[in-house]
Amino acid sequence: MHPRDQTIFALSSGRPPSAIALVRVSGPQAGLALTTLAGKLPALRQASRRLLRDGAGQPIDDAVVLWFPGPASATGEDVAEFHVHGGRAVLSALLAAISNIPNTRAAEPGEFTRRAFENGKLDLTEAEGLDDLIHADTDRQRRQALRQLQGLLGDRARDWRERIIEASALIEAGIDFSDEGDVPAELRAPAVKAIKALHDEIAKVLAAQGQAERLRDGLVVAIAGPPNVGKSTLMNQLARREVAIVSPHAGTTRDVIEVQLDLDGYPVTVIDTAGIRETDDPVEQEGVRRARARAEDADVVLWLTGPEAKVEERATGTAPVWMVRNKIDLGVSAVGVDADRSFAISARRGDGLPELINALVEFAAECFGTSEGALVTRTRQRDLLHRASDSLRRSLELVEEGEELAAEELRAAAYALGRLLGRVDVEDVLGAIFQKFCIGK
Numbered sequence: 172m173h174p175r176d177q178t179i180f181a182l183s184s185g186r187p188p189s190a191i192a193l194v195r196v197s198g199p200q201a202g203l204a205l206t207t208l209a210g211k212l213p214a215l216r217q218a219s220r221r222l223l224r225d226g227a228g229q230p231i232d233d234a235v236v237l238w239f240p241g242p243a244s245a246t247g248e249d250v251a252e253f254h255v256h257g258g259r260a261v262l263s264a265l266l267a268a269i270s271n272i273p274n275t276r277a278a279e280p281g282e283f284t285r286r287a288f289e290n291g292k293l294d295l296t297e298a299e300g301l302d303d304l305i306h307a308d309t310d311r312q313r314r315q316a317l318r319q320l321q322g323l324l325g326d327r328a329r330d331w332r333e334r335i336i337e338a339s340a341l342i343e344a345g346i347d348f349s350d351e352g353d354v355p356a357e358l359r360a361p362a363v364k365a366i367k368a369l370h371d372e373i374a375k376v377l378a379a380q381g382q383a384e385r386l387r388d389g390l391v392v393a394i395a396g397p398p399n400v401g402k403s404t405l406m407n408q409l410a411r412r413e414v415a416i417v418s419p420h421a422g423t424t425r426d427v428i429e430v431q432l433d434l435d436g437y438p439v440t441v442i443d444t445a446g447i448r449e450t451d452d453p454v455e456q457e458g459v460r461r462a463r464a465r466a467e468d469a470d471v472v473l474w475l476t477g478p479e480a481k482v483e484e485r486a487t488g489t490a491p492v493w494m495v496r497n498k499i500d501l502g503v504s505a506v507g508v509d510a511d512r513s514f515a516i517s518a519r520r521g522d523g524l525p526e527l528i529n530a531l532v533e534f535a536a537e538c539f540g541t542s543e544g545a546l547v548t549r550t551r552q553r554d555l556l557h558r559a560s561d562s563l564r565r566s567l568e569l570v571e572e573g574e575e576l577a578a579e580e581l582r583a584a585a586y587a588l589g590r591l592l593g594r595v596d597v598e599d600v601l602g603a604i605f606q607k608f609c610i611g612k
């Protein structure tokens with residue numbers, strides 16, 4: 172039997188133990204799973220309370236079960252849901268009882284969603300939105316993922332694809348006429364107009380994209396500087412917990428330490444690094460190498476110094492560098508913002524931290540922009556839209572030279588959008604996308 176025809180099951184809720192756990196079963200044997208364990212099928216799409224029993228008639232748990240026959244189900248197949256108490260022993264007894272039913276097996280990661288996709292329940296952009304929604308950590312990420320899941324990009328792409336096919340029909344009609352030596356401009360003109368409009372619409376969506384992709388990935392803030400200036404102390408303050416070891420000994424931090432923060436809805440990764448200095452200790456040298464590498468990749472570097480520092484050595488790389496003088500509690504320096512993107516703080520006492528955090532929130536807002544309107548959230552989506560838009564532009568250039576060439580480019584544009592939606596030639600992307608999903612999704 173093909174794996175696709177097997178019935179799959181998985182724990183779809185979080186890790187046990189939990190108050191309630193949800194086990195889903197999808198495929199032709201889902202109904203049999205219900206009748207075997209719960210006695211008989213419950214009413215359609217209605218929660219019913221049942222005592223579940225294994226094959227030997229031994230009780231498993233007092234459960235709530237649901238029955239969604241396909242195609243009106245999440246996957247498009249027959250689906251059974253078992254809501255049980257989320258204990259490890261309950262779950263292993265339940266999963267064992269389901270796996271004893273012939274032609275059932277544990278689901279692969281993302282396999283429920285993949286079946287939903289294959290049954291036309293969602294397109295690939297929506298599946299990507301679903302994955303993002305499950306992994307969203309902040310409110311802004313959640314809202315963006317939800318828009319993707321609701322098919323905002325998918326709907327646009329479907330509309331574009333249909334209009335490209337219409338325009339290409341006009342052009343192809345021109346090809347047939349041209350055999351008779353008479354290329355009707357009245358066919359070509361509306362096609363050219365339609366292609367121009369399509370090209371402009373896609374360009375507009377692409378222009379708003381970069382920020383949404385970043386919102387998905389988050390902003391990286393690197394804390395760097397010489398040893399012992401208080402980098403780890405600042406890290407702990409921003410994280411509001413003791414993530415990094417602080418000590419008066421220079422060279423305390425060796426590895427790069429990361430924390431994920433939610434700064435006013437923006438996802439931010441703060442990294443604490445080894446103090447940068449010349450050293451003979453090979454372990455510390457490696458720490459310094461990693462510190463420099465991470466600072467170069469960051470979106471912004473907080474270059475920490477002692478209270479009396481001169482602005483001399485600092486991180487290299489393309490990221491903006493903010494100068495942060497620390498330990499002002501030791502000196503007479505004023506608190507707060509010195510000059511533009513230059514701060515004076517006491518990481519130990521907390522002076523000047525609100526100003527620094529506000530500046531980071533503003534910076535994040537600038538980086539992410541108003542990504543509320545952005546539809547493109549992944550490189551895959553952006554690349555395919557670029558391909559479609561390039562082909563449209565080339566078809567406009569070629570239409571005067573010959574309809575065949577223009578029609579070929581239109582086909583390429585429609586093909587790129589088909590890939591975006593997951594309608595054509597997608598085995599390679601499908602594997603890559605769905606295997607990143609959680610099991611049970």
Ligand SMILES: Nc1nc2c(ncn2[C@@H]2O[C@H](COP(=O)(O)OP(=O)(O)OP(=O)(O)O)[C@@H](O)[C@H]2O)c(=O)[nH]1
Nearest residue numbers: 398399400401402403404418422423424446518519
């Ligand atoms: N007075 C004062 N001391 C501070 C402040 N911030 C950090 N310190 C102290 O400075 C010392 C070094 O702090 P760390 O946070 O370990 O410094 P670091 O830059 O991470 O050091 P390395 O990881 O070794 O490079 C510790 O004794 C801290 O308590 C501050 O704002 N004021």
Ligand SMILES: [K+]
Nearest residue numbers: 399418420423
């Ligand atoms: K230290």
Ligand SMILES: [Mg+2]
Nearest residue numbers: 402403423424
């Ligand atoms: Mg440190």
